Amino acid sequence: MPRGEITRSACSVSPAVWRTCIFGAWTLLFLTEVCAQSQQRPIFICGGNITGESGVIGSQGYPGVYPPNTKCVWRITVPEGKVVVLSFRFIDLESDNLCRYDYVDVHSGHAKGQRLGRFCGTFMPGPLVSTDNKMLLQMVSDANTAGSGFLAVFSAAHPHERGEQYCGGRLDKPSGTFKTPNWPEKDYPVGVTCFWHIVAPKNQIIEVKFEKFDVERDNYCRYDHVSIFNGAEINDAKRIGKYCGDSPPAPVFSEGNQLLIQFLSDLSLTADGFIGHYKIRLKTLPITTTPPTTTTHPVTTRPIRT
Ligand SMILES: [Ca+2]
Numbered sequence: 329m330p331r332g333e334i335t336r337s338a339c340s341v342s343p344a345v346w347r348t349c350i351f352g353a354w355t356l357l358f359l360t361e362v363c364a365q366s367q368q369r370p371i372f373i374c375g376g377n378i379t380g381e382s383g384v385i386g387s388q389g390y391p392g393v394y395p396p397n398t399k400c401v402w403r404i405t406v407p408e409g410k411v412v413v414l415s416f417r418f419i420d421l422e423s424d425n426l427c428r429y430d431y432v433d434v435h436s437g438h439a440k441g442q443r444l445g446r447f448c449g450t451f452m453p454g455p456l457v458s459t460d461n462k463m464l465l466q467m468v469s470d471a472n473t474a475g476s477g478f479l480a481v482f483s484a485a486h487p488h489e490r491g492e493q494y495c496g497g498r499l500d501k502p503s504g505t506f507k508t509p510n511w512p513e514k515d516y517p518v519g520v521t522c523f524w525h526i527v528a529p530k531n532q533i534i535e536v537k538f539e540k541f542d543v544e545r546d547n548y549c550r551y552d553h554v555s556i557f558n559g560a561e562i563n564d565a566k567r568i569g570k571y572c573g574d575s576p577p578a579p580v581f582s583e584g585n586q587l588l589i590q591f592l593s594d595l596s597l598t599a600d601g602f603i604g605h606y607k608i609r610l611k612t613l614p615i616t617t618t619p620p621t622t623t624t625h626p627v628t629t630r631p632i633r634t
């Protein structure tokens with residue numbers, strides 16, 4: 329698969345065509361018009377590295393039907409200190425309840441740790457916000473059935489600049505609040521994934537309390553749920569808890585100075601959602617006998633089944 333920038337010079341013509349141009353002014357005018365039009369419309373190819381304040385990403389060949397059996401990866405980098413806000417403008421991928429065949433995954437960062445969502449069919453999620461200045465999109469297609477793909481725009485934003493409209497982000501103030509999209513006016517939407525990454529100064533810990541909590545109930549929290557992890561990434565070995573239903577979880581304390589809160593809703597049944605608060609605390613009382621974990625490099629995910 330060709331990989332590279334999302335746009336490239338859109339107007340290349342054969343020598344034969346140029347000969348035609350030389351002998352016919354109208355032909356030249358026609359070509360100029362075609363070139364002008366095609367330069368306004370980027371040609372979308374399979375994946376690439378995109379750096380800048382804003383940009384457009386489309387599936388390979390968009391708005392044409394995407395090819396089968398592809399895996400395309402786009403890595404977005406916006407200026408340091410900002411976050412990436414990605415908004416889908418159009419999605420048409422093979423439809424499936426579990427997005428098993430064709431899908432586009434959106435990850436916060438360039439590693440594939442924090443997935444902000446997996447999308448297929450024509451479901452359009454709200455804007456997705458990374459926790460740092462990097463985001464990764466991966467689109468996968470299988471052998472059969474395809475659609476027109478997707479078109480998305482991204483822009484750089486200051487963390488929390490557009491806070492009320494989105495969910496997730498990096499929280500590094502001494503205290504703060506996080507809540508599901510639409511809280512308290514409406515139920516949270518289907519198909520959202522939010523990550524709040526709370527960072528305290530070194531040698532301090534984080535306390536999280538939920539004020540109100542109502543997330544689709546299931547005995548195993550299989551559908552919609554909140555998971556809280558020690559550290560900065562999804563890691564089953566560092567999961568503090570997984571919560572759903574309408575009773576607020578008991579207050580949670582981090583072991584170290586970072587905590588990741590993940591909220592996921594599936595594609596059906598929603599509820600009021602939640603509002604929670606965190607506070608950074610001095611590590612005065614021994615909260616746990618496990619030594620605090622300070623991780624500066626990626627930790628391999630080790631699924632634990634008990
Ligand atoms: Ca397919």
Ligand SMILES: [Ca+2]
Binds near residue numbers: 594
């Ligand atoms: Ca649900």
